[in-house]
Amino acid sequence: xxxxxxxxxxxxxxxxxxxxxxxxxxxxxxxxxxxxxxxxxxxxxxxxxxxxxxxxxxxxxxxxxxxxxxxxxxxxxxxxxxxxxxxxxxxxxxxxxxxxxxxxxxxxxxxxxxxxxxxxxxxxxxxxxxxxxxxxxxxxxxxxxxxxxxxxxxxxxxxxxxxxxxxxxxxxxxxxxxxxxxxxxxxxxxxxxxxxxxxxxxxxxxxxxxxxxxxxxxxxxxxxxxxxxxxxxxxxxxxxxxxxxxxxxxxxxxxxxxxxxxxxxxxxxxxxxxxxxxxxxxxxxxxxxxxxxxxxxxxxxxxxxxxxxxxxxxx
Numbered sequence: 593x594x595x596x597x598x599x600x601x602x603x604x605x606x607x608x609x610x611x612x613x614x615x616x617x618x619x620x621x622x623x624x625x626x627x628x629x630x631x632x633x634x635x636x637x638x639x640x641x642x643x644x645x646x647x648x649x650x651x652x653x654x655x656x657x658x659x660x661x662x663x664x665x666x667x668x669x670x671x672x673x674x675x676x677x678x679x680x681x682x683x684x685x686x687x688x689x690x691x692x693x694x695x696x697x698x699x700x701x702x703x704x705x706x707x708x709x710x711x712x713x714x715x716x717x718x719x720x721x722x723x724x725x726x727x728x729x730x731x732x733x734x735x736x737x738x739x740x741x742x743x744x745x746x747x748x749x750x751x752x753x754x755x756x757x758x759x760x761x762x763x764x765x766x767x768x769x770x771x772x773x774x775x776x777x778x779x780x781x782x783x784x785x786x787x788x789x790x791x792x793x794x795x796x797x798x799x800x801x802x803x804x805x806x807x808x809x810x811x812x813x814x815x816x817x818x819x820x821x822x823x824x825x826x827x828x829x830x831x832x833x834x835x836x837x838x839x840x841x842x843x844x845x846x847x848x849x850x851x852x853x854x855x856x857x858x859x860x861x862x863x864x865x866x867x868x869x870x871x872x873x874x875x876x877x878x879x880x881x882x883x884x885x886x887x888x889x890x891x892x893x894x895x896x897x898x899x900x901x902x903x904x905x906x907x
Contacts, residue, residue: 593654594620596624597624598613599634599640599643601628601634601644602629603627607712607716608644608713609674611675616643616678618689620641641655642654644673645657647660651681657674658671658672658673658872661853672713676705676710676713679709684701740755740762777804777807780803781807784805784808788808794817795816795819795897797817797820801822817843818843818844818896819889820832821886827879828880829877830879831875842875845874845896846877846892847862847891850874852870855869867879
């Protein structure tokens, strides 16, 4: 299969579909990369590979999503992200495209999966564990920048200088991006603090757009808040609030009955017309309208509260 299109979702991006795109654009350089959530794009077809969107996993049909109920798992039961699924399917071809000797392909494929792909998979699914945290250390910025050094048997006189300037360009982009993000977080804090004041004692925080919100919630001492609702490009998002900055546990999960459902199945499960998606990890959901998102949030709050009306999981 030589696709004409490589299709992933639009909106905010994560490491898994970004790294999947690294693999696929190298193997299929003539394919057009499309970022969309439109049904006509994310439906499998003979002219495309769809990944991290679409609600299905079917390598024969060229679709590699992991958000749906019954998503594929590794042999040891740990979850895949789209990166893991794409690496499993295309990783060996990618290594061959990098001129890795055939005798080394399987060993390198397995080692990279364990050291690099698996931590990304687990982080994306909120399932990072101590054994994978050690592997994640290999993905820190200093280590990654050092991978740009020349390999030991590159003895060309300009090798060190060439590698240095390549690393300098990447490091500059990352530093500048980090500083821009830092400034943006300060702007977000002011917006979130105003929204917290407007929410009063309500359990749902409504924001005018997606932005970092947990630091401001903690700063305000808004321990009563359980969920955040905000618009996206063409729909509305409902998300949980992490208990701490260094873990994945939420103050309250979305209802278990919603996990991994989409479209009419989710609307039937929650009783809200316009409900469109709930991640299998129960930390994010989506709806077509503000009213539907707020209705879902209200149901989630009701299920999260203890009989006495107080949150069973205060932050």
